[in-house]
Amino acid sequence: MEIKIEEFQFVNFFARFLFEKKLNICILILSGSMDTNPILQMQKKISNLISERKYDFIIDLSHVKYISSKGLGFLIYLMKYRKNFLYLSFPPEDILRPLNLLSMDDIFMFYHNPDELKNETGIPDEIIQCVKHEIAAIRDIHYHMRWMKILRDYLAQEEVIKEMQNLTPYIQQADRSNSITLPSEEKYACILYKFLDRIFSKEVKINRKEVDDITVEIIAKELMTNAVKHGYDNKKEGVIEANFQVDDEKIEINVIDYGKGFSAPLDSHSPSLSTGLQLLKKIFDDVTISEAPTKEINGLVLGKGTMVKMTKYLKTKH
DSSP states (O other): OOOOEEEEOOOSSEEEEEETTTTEEEEEEEEEEEEEHHHHHHHHHHHHHHHTSOOEEEEEEEEEEOOOHHHHHHHHHHHHEEEEEEEEEEOOOOHHHHHHHHHHGGSSSSSSHHHHHHHHOOOOOHHHHHHHHHHHHHHHHHHHHHHHHHHTTTSOHHHHHHHHHHHHHHHHHOOOOOOOEEEEOGGGGHHHHHHHIIIIIIIIITOOOTTTHHHHHHHHHHHHHHHHHHHHOOTTTTTTEEEEEEEEEEEEEEEEESSSSOSSSSETTTSSOOOHHHHHHHSSSSEEEEEEOOOOTTTEEEEOOEEEEEEEESSSOO
């Protein structure tokens, strides 16, 4: 059995499409808002994958927050490629309501639990387990999508899609590098979040209940806001750097700006620090505020700036 996987990621919508050609089965896991534009783009791509034959469909709607008329039309569209069945997971009330209004609940078959599919369709256990795994993995999808939610906190919806293209090189840094360099604008908190989220979820083994996605968002926004407002006085010409180092005992994360800096180095207990920076002390074991190291770009020596060093121990400190 060979299950192939395609992913579709948009600003406010994520989908994983799995298909097994020998059994003629497609699994579609949907998450977020089924708005018109992402649905039309996804429909075109899926059509290219399934147009040559009929399939049986299992579609999970449990993490869908909104469905447009195009989203409803997409579900109907898949019916033309149905071999024997098209099953939808029993959706949230907000999604079920438009289905009921259009009497579409009479068109589809529904399931509450993937185990029901074995009795109803006779599909193999391996497919059932695959459906369960994908539904469970949706939480990880939400973690990875959160950086885009942060971007939307700073931009109007119509600006987000255009901005996504400009963010591509920064996204690549956040996904692959041990250091990133960002412009001094608060919207880039979404990239800092993506960078930090990768550190905590992939680079080190930290309990995500201890440092969950909300905590990482707080860290990213606070650090970016502090650098932009206090380091550069909201001027967009500055740069903000972040890097990390990991060893067997600890992880160290540095966030640096080259703005006006503090008049003297400050420790994490200084009353001059913002409430947000003091909050970092609750999250990390050590937080140190100091003057940034000297930085020269194209022969220009940057301002003295500020470095925030955050340390979290991976083992008990002796």
